[in-house]
Amino acid sequence: MGEPVLRIDDLHVSFRVYEGTLQVLDGVALRVDRGQRVGLVGEAGCGKTTTMRCVLRILQSPPGRITAGAIRYRGKDLLRASQGELQRIRGSGISMIFQDPVAALNPVFTVGDQLSAVIRHGTHRRLTRGEIRRRALAALREVQLPDPDRLFASYPVQLSGGMRQRVCIAMALATEPEVMIADEPTTALDVTIQAQVLRLLDRLVQEHETAVIFITHSLGVVREMADWVYVMYAGTIVEGAETDELFERPLHPYTLGLLSALPKLTGGGIAEGIPGRIPDYLHPPSGCRFSPRCPSAVAACHRDRPVWMQVRRDPDHAVACHLYPKGEA
C-alpha cells in the first residue's frame, strides 16, 4: 500500500459563536493513497466540507479554529506549513472542485482567462502565452467540451451547468495535481448530465492517476465513483470500507439507518429514517456522538468514545463502534 498521499490524523476543529464554542470536528482521521478514489459520505452538518477546507487551509478563521491534529500531504504537515508552501501546493498538489459551478467561476472573466490563470499559477517554470493557451485548449478538449476555441473566449454565464462543471474539472486537473477534492461535484446538475460528468471524471482520474476525495451526501454516487468509502457523522468518522463491502455488509448503526432510509428503485417503501436530530455541537453527547439516536446503544456507548478498529481484512473494513469492540464482526 505504501505511504498515503494525504493523511488526516486526529483533527479537531471548533467554532466560536454567541452561545459558546461548537466542537465541530472531534478527531477526524482518514487516509488517501496514490490514485485511490475515496468517498466521504455524510449528511448536512456532519463536517465533511469543514474537513476539506482544513486540508487546503481555507477554513474561515475566526470563527473556526483548528485546535489539534495533523494533515500530512506527502509527509508534510499542512497545518504547520508556511503561506508560501501552501500557495505552491494549492492547485498543483491538491486541487478542488466546488459544489456550485455558478459560484465557482468568476462571471467577469472568460473561461480562457480563468483556465490560463490556473495553469500559469500551477506550473513552476515560466510558460509563454502560446504554451498556456495550447494547454488550456487541450484541457477543454479533454473534458469533451465542443468547440474549445469559442469556449475559450466565452463567459461562464453563456454556458450550461454541466458545461461549467466540466470547465471546473478542467481547471482542477490542468495542473496534474496528486489529489483532487470534489465537493458535491454533481449535486447541482440534472440526472442525465450528472451521469455524463461522473463518467468523464472517472475516466480522467484514471488517466491522470490522480487521487480523488468525493464528498457527497448521495450514497448512490459514491458507490459508482469510489474505491473506498468513509462514513461521517457529527464530526467523527464512524465507518470505512472498500465500496462493495460497505454496501453489502454495513456495520455501523448509522450506516444501516442511512441505507434503509434511502428510497429504492425496486420499491418496497422506505424505512422511517433515524429518529432524533444531529447533536448539539455546543454540548456534544459524551461517549459516542451517535449514541442518543442509536437503536442498539448500550451503556458503554454513552460513556466512552468508540475506538477506530479494523474489523475485517480483505476486503478491508473498519468501524468506530462499541458493538464491535475487539474487531469482531
Add this chain to the structure above:
Amino acid sequence: MSREILIVDGLRKFFVTSRGTVRAVDRVSFSVRAGETLGLVGESGSGKSTVAYTVIGLHAPTSGRIVFDGHDMSTSIWKRPRALKRAIQIVFQDPGTSLNPRRTVQQILELPLRVHRVGTPRERRDRSIELLRKVELPEDYLYKAPHMLGGGERQMVAIARALATDPRLILLDEPTSALDVSIQAKIIHMLLRFQREMDLAYLFITHDLSLMRNVATRVAIMYLGRICETAPTEEFFRNPLHPYTQMLLSSIPVVSKEEEAIRPARIISKGEIPSPVHVPPGCGFHTRCMVCATACSAEEPVMVEVEDGHFVSCLHFPPASDALPRAAESEEVF
C-alpha cells in the same frame, strides 16, 4: 376509483422573453384523483415546476383549462375565489426561502388562518400549536425565526402551513431535494400519513425516480414542456417505453445489485438538454434519442394508450385503430 379532483387539459404556458418565446409547458394534460399521488418527473427545462405554478395560479395559463373539483380555475391567483385558495396549497422547493426570514413561525403559520378568517386570535394560536404537533415540532418553535431551524425543520413548517386550511390538494415541488436522506424519509412518511388521514391528493414533483417509486400512485414524465409517458407506478418502472424514460432510469446511481438489475442498461446521453426557447422540431427529444428515426425530426408524436392506463408519446408507438389516440386538441381527458 375515486373521482378526479384536478383536471388539466391542453395546458400551455409560454413566456415571451428577449431571447425568444419560452415554451415552458406545451399542451400538457393529466388528472389527479382524490387521495392519490400523481408524480411528475423531469429534469431542468422540462416544465414540471411551471405546471405546478400555473395550476396554483402564480402564472395565468396561455391557453388550456384547469378544473378543480368541478370549478374552472384557468386564471391567475388574483382572480380566483377565496374558497378555492383554501383548497389547493403548494410546498416549494427551497426551504431556505419559502419562509420569510423576518417572521416567526407563529406568524407564518397563522397567515393562512388570518387570511381566511379562521377563529379568534386565541383559536388561531391553538391551531398553530396543533399544526406544529402534527409535524412533530415542539411548541416553542412558534417563537423561532426560520434561520434558527435546519432545512428539514423549515420544510416541515412549510408543510404545516400548507395544511393549515384543510386543503384537498397539495402541490409539492421537489419538497425533499435539498434535504438529507434521513430527514427526507421522515418527511415522506409524514406526508403519506397525512394523505391517509385527510384524504389528500398530491401532485408530487421530483427528479428522483427512486423516491417516485415509493411515493406515487401514477407517474408522468416530462421533457421540454411535454409529457412523454404516463403510467401507474408499477407499470412505469417495470415496463418503461419512452426512450427518455429509459435514459433517465439508466442514469440514476443506485446502491444495491437488485436495483441495478431492474434498471435499464446504461444509456449515456449525448449533448445537453436543449433550451425551451429552441424546442427542436418534431419530437423534442429527438436530438438526444438513441433510437431516433428520420420522421422524429419532422413529425410530432401523439399520446397513445398502449396498455390500460399506460400512455406514451413517441413515434415508435403510433396510434393503432384499436388503441385510444390522444389527439392534440381533443376535449377528452384520461
Add this chain to the structure above:
Amino acid sequence: MRLGKRRWEGFRKAWYKFSRNPVSVVGLVFVLGVSFLAVFAPLVSPYPHHAGPYVNFAIGSKPPSASHPFGTDAFGRDILSRVFFGFRYSLMMGAVVLGLVVIPGVVLGLIAGYYQGTRIDTVIMRITDIFLAVPPLILALAITSVLTPSVFNAMMAVSLMWWPWYTRLVYGLASSLRHEFFVQSAEVIGASRFHILFRELLPNCVSAIFTKMSLDMGWVILIGSALSFVGLGAQPPIPDLGTMVADGAKYLPDQWWIAIFPAFAIMITVLGFNLLGDGFRDLFALEEI
C-alpha cells in the same frame, strides 16, 4: 412573562451582535453623548443664556480658558454653551428631514418594486429619476434662496430632494424579493397586497433602511450646515453649528477657536452616525445556523 423573557434575550443577543465591532460602540457613544447634550443643553451649559441674543464685548474673542473651555466668540458668547445648543439644531434637522422623508420614500419604493414592469413602476420611478437628477445642494440652495432663509425652509428644501434615495433603495430590494418563494407563498395563500407589501417585503428591507438612515443623519447635518454656512439656513443669533463655522471663519487663524470647535462638533456628530450605521448593518444580519 415568557414574552418579556424572550424580548430580553433578544435584546441581549442584539447587543452581542452590535458590540462585536468596537468601532460601532464608539459611534453609539458619540451619538448618545451628542444627543444627551442636545436634549439637556439648558441644564448642562455653563452659560445657557449665551445661546440667545447676548452681547458682552468685554469678554469677546477670549481664547479657551478655565471659565470658557472653548473660548468666546466676537460677541463675548461662550462657545461651549453655543455648541451644546448647536447640537439641538443639527439633530433636529436630521430628525425632521428623515422623519418626513423615510415613510413616503419607502412606501413608493415598495409599490414600484412590487409592481415592477407595470405602468405604476414607470410613473413612480421616472418621477424619482427626475428628482435624483438634480444635484442635491444646488436644489437646496435654489429653494432656500427663493424662500426666506430659515431653519424651517432649509429643512423643507433638504426633504424635498432626499426622499428619492429611499425609493430607489427599497425599489431595488422589493423588485428582487417579490420573486422569492415566501412572497409567492403569501400570494398563493391569498394574502392581500397590503400584507405582502408591508408584512412580507418591508421587514426584509428594514436592515438596509436603518443603515441608510443612520448614514443619512450625517449627510443631512452636513448639508444643513452647508446651507447655514452660506447664510441660507439658520439665521443669527441662532447657535447653529454651520453658522458658527461661517462666522468664525473670518477670524482664522488668530482666533482659531471660534471656528474650529463648532467644526469639530459637526465632525463628531457625523462620524458618530456613520459608525453607528455600520453597527446597524451587523445588528440586522441574520446569523446562519
